[in-house]
Amino acid sequence: MIVDTNVSLSRWPFRRLPADEPAKLVSTLRNRGVEQAWAGSFDGILHKDIAGVNSRLAADCRKYGNGMLLPFGSVNPKLPDWREDLRRCHEQHHMPGIRLHPNYHGYDLKDPVFAELLEAAAARRLIVQLAWCMEDERTQHPLVRVPNVELSPLPEVLRRLPALRVQILNWKTARGDEARRLASAGQVYSDFAMTENPGGIARLLKTVPLERVLFGSNFPLFYFESALLKVREAGLTSTEEQAVSRQNARRLLGPAS
């Protein structure tokens, strides 16, 4: 069974997707062996009524999937009173974490408000999912061009927050020195929705510890089969496959999972 840590509900702003209705999304995931999916909302990328976005997300996660969907609310620290959105995610919706889109929300990781947000999330013991990107920069809509998130300031922030758990979503370049620096700076996890090259997951595991890699598909924006086949292509051992597909995410989520 699989825990998919990178799923989104609602509508991608730029096209309809084959599985962008929650009932269909849930049945597609279930048919492919997913037992739990961590769901953000596409609406959280561009909408300004984030409180409404998160309420709908929480409602859809309750309504569909019999508990399969775990909501990860959006927080935009550039909006007034973002701390109230964070509070509602935690106290009202009982979300295990939040999802950030710094590039779409117009701040970089050097911005003091980013550190403030991480501190507030850490105080509430929320997992923070940070989307490195959502799609290839080269194919974005010409009127909505959004650069990938520059992660280099992140280690310094994380060193001050050793208890904070951060997952980088859609981190295409999760290899090499930057990945090592981040892995050693704090509790940083990544998925492989955008990992490429043949055997990409196995190569990723040469850079980051096994326990820091999570199954993530970027479904329904991406075909779910892409992530599923990457696991097969990587030729992982049974232990590695179980860790990546399920156990690491369950451990990250904690006893409540």
Next chain:
Amino acid sequence: MSELVKYSDRVGIERSVVFMGYPLVNDPSPDQLREQNDQVLRAVRAFRDRTLSFAYLNPRHLDFSLEEFDRRVRDGPMVGIKLWTAIRCNAPELDPIIERAASLGAVIYQHTWLKITGNLPGESTPFDVAELARRHPGAPIICGHAGGDWERGIRAIRELQHVLVDVAGFDPTAGAVEMAVRELGAGRVIFGSDAGIRSFASQLGKVLGAEISETAKRQILSGNLRRLLTPILKTKGVRP
């Protein structure tokens, strides 16, 4: 090559078309073309039943490219040509190459992208392929990567029935294969992996995950390319 075959086996890919060597050179010289085609032939030698190969050509070196075509395709084992980023494919320099390839039934694979961040100077778009295809109505042309920005790329070549798209080399964005099948018909869509830049898995997932018929998937995964290549393979005594 053995590494690529190993990964192919894991995801069920039986046979691959191989072209271009290393290093990647946007505008290769004749020596570089010759070397890269040699690399390909050396790489596939031990995997004859698992591979087919295309010759890498550069229309900027037209005379050499025609000689290389004869050496590698007419008189050699290669069954198609690969054109990359040396010159945009609407240029008249391509015409003699396309004519010669078409005369032998060699398949023409033209790389294309439509980058909002800006193409390389010699990098073709699907619009360039459309111009080229209008001048060569019988040539079997594959519009590589469907232009990357597939929603525009598919439309750019839609009316040209002899142009196919391959769905390799862009992110596994859901809906791409469905749109290609809807707008072009399953007979004009070809699977490609773009390995080793891309993952076999991410690209294969596009077809296996698409909401299209099983018949259409079979066409995309093997039938269409086999149909294109069968004439030239027969002349070379290779099983289609």
